[in-house]
Amino acid sequence: MQGRDKDEGGERTGHEAYDNGEAYDRRAYEPFAVTVDLAVFTIRSGRLHILLVERGQSPYAGRWALPGGFLRPDESAERAARRELAEETGLADVAGLHLEQLRTYSEPDRDPRMRVVSVAFAALVPDAPQAHGGGDAARAAWLPYGTGAQGPGPLAFDHDRILADAHERIGGKLEYTCLATAFCPPRFTLGELRQVYEVVWGTDLDPANFRRKVLATPGFVEQIPGASRLTGGRGKPAALYRAGGAVWLHPPLLRPTPERPEGPRP
Known part of the structure; x- marks a missing residue:
């Protein structure tokens, strides 16, 4: 910000007074x-x-x-x-x-x-x-x-x-960081993690492809030994995970677009 050189009485105000070690004139600027x-x-x-x-x-x-x-x-x-x-x-x-x-x-x-x-x-x-x-x-x-x-x-x-x-x-940030786990409770299933991406991005993701990408990303999630949860249906209980120690996703988990449909990452 630029201070006024002098006020109407010829006295120094703003930066001129401040640079010379004098008291700073707060009235030199409009308050906000x-x-x-x-x-x-x-x-x-x-x-x-x-x-x-x-x-x-x-x-x-x-x-x-x-x-x-x-x-x-x-x-x-x-x-x-x-x-x-x-x-x-x-x-x-x-x-x-x-x-x-x-x-x-x-x-x-x-x-x-x-x-x-x-x-x-x-x-x-x-x-x-x-x-x-x-x-x-x-x-x-x-x-x-x-x-x-x-x-x-x-x-x-x-x-x-x-x-x-x-x-x-x-x-x-969901694409290149582990922020999605901040939406999840301390113990979550991969289905619950996938739901975070789906509701924020407004698109459906293939469960198997999503699981493969998540588990292939070092430090994204950690499986809790022996922990599982029934999630409905007639399938077996789903394994439980917690947030891993990573902050960034390498490679990123990119949202699907018409130009870039969902598919396996290299």
Whole structure:
């Protein structure tokens, strides 16, 4: 940022005063606020769900929005994100919560109250508890992601854009990282892991081909000796796995496309 050289009285302000070791003039710049917004995903009943809150205050009172709020002077963006998640939805210290910074949104007119810059986060919850409203949220709910998932009308502020960006980020990271296990409980079947890819990508995967790819990737998953679970039908119990020690997938597990249909990897 560039400070003003002199104010109307000829006194030095901004960087000029700062560079000479004098007190920094905070009035040299227009004030603005910083907020956090969270796109929190989980899988329920075989569908991808997103955590939304109904705004209880203006602006956009009564509209669905992503959980979030203003940073306090004494906290980091991640600390504020976790606090707002607890205050607005009751999800405090959720086991297995995966939280990562998405990007910064800074369009000048994104908030009608004042200039507001938002640091957005994407979060994954493997076993989502019920949510309830709090703070300036009238209520909170897990709603299916996709067409019509946002309830009546678009989301408040620019949250539709943030949500779409977060979904694209997660879908992409499933291809080259082990992030999919963050959607799963500590002990899971390969069928449950495959379901993560199917609901996030919105496509069906061949079970045998998926199993072959997963088990051929070092450190992706580890089989739990002697552990199994009945999964329905007349087949034998399915083996249970846990997340392995790897972070990256080598080679990547690419999502099928018309140009790149699903098939065995070399």
